[in-house]
Amino acid sequence: MSAKTVLPAVAMTAVSMVLTLAVVVMWLGQAVPWPVALVVGLGIDGGWLATLAYERRLAAQGDHSHAVTAVGWFFGLVAAGVLVAHALTADGSARAAWLAVAWLPIAAKALWLVHGMWERTALTPAALDAIRGIQQEARDEAAVARARLRAEATTEETRLTAVTQAGARVARVQAKTAQTLSRAWSTLETTRSGEDTGRALTSVTNRVTPGVTPRWELPVWGPTEPVPALDSGPALTDEALDALVEEIRHSETPALSYREMATRFRAAGHSASEVRLRAAWKRVAA
Numbered sequence: 001m002s003a004k005t006v007l008p009a010v011a012m013t014a015v016s017m018v019l020t021l022a023v024v025v026m027w028l029g030q031a032v033p034w035p036v037a038l039v040v041g042l043g044i045d046g047g048w049l050a051t052l053a054y055e056r057r058l059a060a061q062g063d064h065s066h067a068v069t070a071v072g073w074f075f076g077l078v079a080a081g082v083l084v085a086h087a088l089t090a091d092g093s094a095r096a097a098w099l100a101v102a103w104l105p106i107a108a109k110a111l112w113l114v115h116g117m118w119e120r121t122a123l124t125p126a127a128l129d130a131i132r133g134i135q136q137e138a139r140d141e142a143a144v145a146r147a148r149l150r151a152e153a154t155t156e157e158t159r160l161t162a163v164t165q166a167g168a169r170v171a172r173v174q175a176k177t178a179q180t181l182s183r184a185w186s187t188l189e190t191t192r193s194g195e196d197t198g199r200a201l202t203s204v205t206n207r208v209t210p211g212v213t214p215r216w217e218l219p220v221w222g223p224t225e226p227v228p229a230l231d232s233g234p235a236l237t238d239e240a241l242d243a244l245v246e247e248i249r250h251s252e253t254p255a256l257s258y259r260e261m262a263t264r265f266r267a268a269g270h271s272a273s274e275v276r277l278r279a280a281w282k283r284v285a286a
Contacts, residue, residue, distance in 0.1 A: 005118045009111035013052070016104040017045040020079040023086045023098075044082065048075040048105070052112060059116050072109065079105035238280070241272055245280045 024041030051072035058065055080102055087098030123131070236244070248261050248268075256264070258281050265277065272280075 005111070005115040009108065009115050012104065012108035012111050013049075016079065016108045017049065019101060019104060020082060021045055023083055026086075044075060044079050048072065048079060051075060055112070055116070059119060076105045076109040236270065236272060238276075241276060241280045242284055244270060245277070246284045249281075249284060 021038070021041035021044075024044065025037045051068055054068050055065075055072060058068065083098065083102035083105070087102055244265065245261060248264050249255050251264070258278070261281065262277060265272070
């Protein structure tokens with residue numbers, strides 16, 4: 001795996017060193033003897049290569065020296081400066097070509113920097129296998145969690161659908177029942193308000209309560225007030241019952257009707273069957 005970063009760095013270093021040596025010999029060889037120019041070129045390349053080798057040795061030991069790094073970048077900048085200076089003194093047609101390759105020493109130094117960073121972050125095959133296993137386990141757990149959530153969502157959706165359908169059926173039954181009761185109530189109301197029905201009921205009730213024509217009330221549909229217990233106290237004798245009925249009946253003027261009297265009788269906590277109460281009323285009202 002290290003070949004992916006070290007080979008480009010080695011190739012760029014070799015090209016940079018050859019190009020720097022050739023430029024120094026061609027450029028300085030016109031002003032000084034060529035052996036001197038060759039020594040200068042080799043000095044630049046040698047210093048660049050020596051600092052690089054020392055940096056690689058420190059990296060292999062897990063160490064690092066800022067001074068060596070600074071010297072290495074200094075030699076790289078010198079090589080790039082030589083290439084730039086040679087390009088600026090060249091003819092107009094060759095100037096652009098020499099400027100295009102003047103960055104090679106800096107590029108080679110940057111590639112070695114990238115290779116060093118790769119080495120500091122490189123992991124062993126065992127560590128990479130462990131990381132892949134952890135990542136695969138995390139993906140498996142996430143997939144299982146997603147499947148569980150989808151299943152729970154589907155179950156909840158099915159339950160809500162069933163509850164909604166059941167509620168709709170109950171609502172339809174309640175609506176149908178209410179409609180039936182409404183029609184029956186309307187029939188009772190029509191019967192109650194009829195003229196013939198009123199006369200028939202009046203002829204019946206007159207025999208029970210002479211002089212009083214009670215109104216026939218519809219059956220109560222809905223909550224009613226609780227009625228006190230009929231056997232909450234000891235049974236009254238006929239004389240005591242007649243006395244109570246007489247007292248309640250004449251508690252107001254005009255005398256109360258049987259229904260009003262019975263309501264006040266039971267509200268007062270007295271106890272008597274409907275048959276005995278009506279018999280007492282007949283005796284008192286006779």
